[in-house]
Amino acid sequence: MRDFHLPGRSATYAANGMCATSHPLAAKVAIEILQAGGNAADAAIAGAVLLGICEPQMTGIGGDCFVLLKPAGSNDISALNGSGRSPVGLSADQLRAKGLQKMPIRGIEAVTLPGAIDAFCRLNADWGALGLDRVLAPAIRYAEEGVPVAPRVAFDWAEDAPCLQGDARRHYLIDGQVPGLGQTFRAPGQAEVLRRIAAQGRAGFYEGEVAEDMITSLRALGGSHSLQDLAATQCDWTEPVTGEYHGVELVEHPPNGQGATAILMLNILKHFDLAAMDPFGPQRAHIEAEAAKLAYDARNRFIAETTSRLDHMLAPETAAKLAVLINPNRAMDRAAPLTEAVHKDTVYITVVDRDGMAVSLIYSIFWGFGAGLASSKFGINFQNRGAGFSLEPGHPNEAAGGKRPMHTIIPGMLKRDGRVIMPFGVMGGAYQPNGHARFVTNLVDYGMDLQSAIDAPRCFSGEEGMQVERGYSQAVRTELAAMGHQVSVPHDPIGGAQAILIDDSGVLIGGSDPRKDGCALGY
Structure with a gap:
C-alpha cells in the first residue's frame, strides 16, 4: 500500500466494469457504453475512437490498431491484426535508387493504408452488443463540439506540430x-x-467520398496509393504468442507486431536473480538494459509480417545463449541499429466488463501526427507506419508493395494458472517490449501493487543511449555511467501504462499512468 503522506494516486476498485486509458473523457465514455448495455468490445471501440479526438497527435482514424480479446466465460485469447499495408506501388529498389538507406520517417513514402477502422468494424460485428451508431456517437459529438486540450496533450502537440504540412x-x-x-x-x-x-x-x-478524399490527397502528395489498395485493406484474427515468467504467462500479439521481443526479454531475465536486486538500483537497470539490447537485436533480425524464425526467437535455449553474453558489471556496445525509427506516440485502452470480457487495444499513427500529412476535405491524419520497414535488401522486413511493416504497438495480457488476470499495455514506441518486461518484473519479482508497478521510474537503453527518468537518483545514473552506459535524462517521460487486474474474487482493479492525462474508471 502506498504512503498516503506522499503525492500519488490509488488504484481504482469496482465490481461491474472498468476502463483504463490515457484520457479521462475516453475512460468516461467507455464506462457509459458499459452502463448502456454495451460490452467491453463496444466500450473499447468507443473510447479508442474518441482518443483520436482527445489526443490527435497520438492516434486517429488514419492509423492502425492491434487487439487482444478474452471472451466472457472463457480464458482463450484471440488477436486481431488491424494494421494496414503499403500501397502496391511501393518499391524498395526505387527508394534505394534515390539514395535512401533507411525509410523516410515522414512524408508520402512512409504512408501505409489505415487498418484500424476495418478492425473496429470487425470487432463490433464479431463481438459487440451495440450497433456502431451507438458506439461511435460519443466520438462524433466530441469531434463536433470540441475537446479542451489536456496538459500532456498540449506538451506533445507543441513538440510534434512542426512536422505538419499542407x-x-x-x-x-x-x-x-x-x-x-x-x-x-x-x-x-x-x-x-x-x-x-x-x-x-x-x-x-x-469506399465513396471518404475514400476518394484520402486517395486523391495522397496522390496529390506524390503517393502511389490507389482506391484498390484501400478497398483491399482487411484485418485478420490470429493466434497470440506466449511465454512463461516465474508463474505468470505473458500473452502478446504475434508478428508483424513486436510482442515476441517482450517474451524473449523476459526469457533472458529469468537467468538473473532480479528479486535480490534493488528495484531502483543500478544493477537491475543494467541487467535489464543488456537484456533489451539482445532482445531488440533479435527483433531487428527476425520480426516482419512473415517470419520463419519466431520459434527460434522464443526458444528457451536461445535466451540461455544470449544471457551468458551479459557482463553483470559492464555495458556492451549497443546491438544492431534499430530497423525502425524510434517514436513515443500511441494510445492504449483496456476494458473489462461485468461478464468477464476483457479487451486490450492499442491504436496509433506511429510518430507524432504520423506522416505530418492529412486528407484535404475531412482532415484524416495519415500514419507514417511505413517508416517501420527496412531498406536492407533481402531482409524479411524489407519494404515492398502490399506488405505490412514491423509494428511497435503491442497490447498485452497476463495469465496465471490458465486464467486471464490482467489486460495491460505500455505505450512508448520502441520502448514497449522493455516496458512490458519491466511491468511484469515489477509485479512478479518485486511484489509491487498494480499502481506502484506503473508509477515506478523507468529507464531504456535504445537508439539514443540509456535514458534514465528523473525518478532515479543521481547516484544511480553515476554508477550506470561508470559501467559504460551513455546515460541521459529524457526530455519526455518514458512510456505510459494502463492495466486492469481481475482479482480472484472478480473485483476489478484499474491502474493508470501519471505520465499521461488519463485515469482508470469503474462502476
Missing part, C-alpha cells in the same frame, strides 16, 4: 497556431467521417 496544418492547428492548454480542438471533418461509418460500416470509410 492540409494537416489547416486541420490540426488553430489559426495557424498550436492549440494551448485548455483551448478547444474541434474536428468536424472527422465527425462527418464517423457519421458515415456509423451508418454504413466499413464502406463509409473505405
Whole structure:
C-alpha cells in the first residue's frame, strides 16, 4: 500500500466494469457504453475512437490498431491484426535508387493504408452488443463540439506540430497556431467521417467520398496509393504468442507486431536473480538494459509480417545463449541499429466488463501526427507506419508493395494458472517490449501493487543511449555511467501504462499512468 503522506494516486476498485486509458473523457465514455448495455468490445471501440479526438497527435482514424480479446466465460485469447499495408506501388529498389538507406520517417513514402477502422468494424460485428451508431456517437459529438486540450496533450502537440504540412496544418492547428492548454480542438471533418461509418460500416470509410478524399490527397502528395489498395485493406484474427515468467504467462500479439521481443526479454531475465536486486538500483537497470539490447537485436533480425524464425526467437535455449553474453558489471556496445525509427506516440485502452470480457487495444499513427500529412476535405491524419520497414535488401522486413511493416504497438495480457488476470499495455514506441518486461518484473519479482508497478521510474537503453527518468537518483545514473552506459535524462517521460487486474474474487482493479492525462474508471 502506498504512503498516503506522499503525492500519488490509488488504484481504482469496482465490481461491474472498468476502463483504463490515457484520457479521462475516453475512460468516461467507455464506462457509459458499459452502463448502456454495451460490452467491453463496444466500450473499447468507443473510447479508442474518441482518443483520436482527445489526443490527435497520438492516434486517429488514419492509423492502425492491434487487439487482444478474452471472451466472457472463457480464458482463450484471440488477436486481431488491424494494421494496414503499403500501397502496391511501393518499391524498395526505387527508394534505394534515390539514395535512401533507411525509410523516410515522414512524408508520402512512409504512408501505409489505415487498418484500424476495418478492425473496429470487425470487432463490433464479431463481438459487440451495440450497433456502431451507438458506439461511435460519443466520438462524433466530441469531434463536433470540441475537446479542451489536456496538459500532456498540449506538451506533445507543441513538440510534434512542426512536422505538419499542407492540409494537416489547416486541420490540426488553430489559426495557424498550436492549440494551448485548455483551448478547444474541434474536428468536424472527422465527425462527418464517423457519421458515415456509423451508418454504413466499413464502406463509409473505405469506399465513396471518404475514400476518394484520402486517395486523391495522397496522390496529390506524390503517393502511389490507389482506391484498390484501400478497398483491399482487411484485418485478420490470429493466434497470440506466449511465454512463461516465474508463474505468470505473458500473452502478446504475434508478428508483424513486436510482442515476441517482450517474451524473449523476459526469457533472458529469468537467468538473473532480479528479486535480490534493488528495484531502483543500478544493477537491475543494467541487467535489464543488456537484456533489451539482445532482445531488440533479435527483433531487428527476425520480426516482419512473415517470419520463419519466431520459434527460434522464443526458444528457451536461445535466451540461455544470449544471457551468458551479459557482463553483470559492464555495458556492451549497443546491438544492431534499430530497423525502425524510434517514436513515443500511441494510445492504449483496456476494458473489462461485468461478464468477464476483457479487451486490450492499442491504436496509433506511429510518430507524432504520423506522416505530418492529412486528407484535404475531412482532415484524416495519415500514419507514417511505413517508416517501420527496412531498406536492407533481402531482409524479411524489407519494404515492398502490399506488405505490412514491423509494428511497435503491442497490447498485452497476463495469465496465471490458465486464467486471464490482467489486460495491460505500455505505450512508448520502441520502448514497449522493455516496458512490458519491466511491468511484469515489477509485479512478479518485486511484489509491487498494480499502481506502484506503473508509477515506478523507468529507464531504456535504445537508439539514443540509456535514458534514465528523473525518478532515479543521481547516484544511480553515476554508477550506470561508470559501467559504460551513455546515460541521459529524457526530455519526455518514458512510456505510459494502463492495466486492469481481475482479482480472484472478480473485483476489478484499474491502474493508470501519471505520465499521461488519463485515469482508470469503474462502476
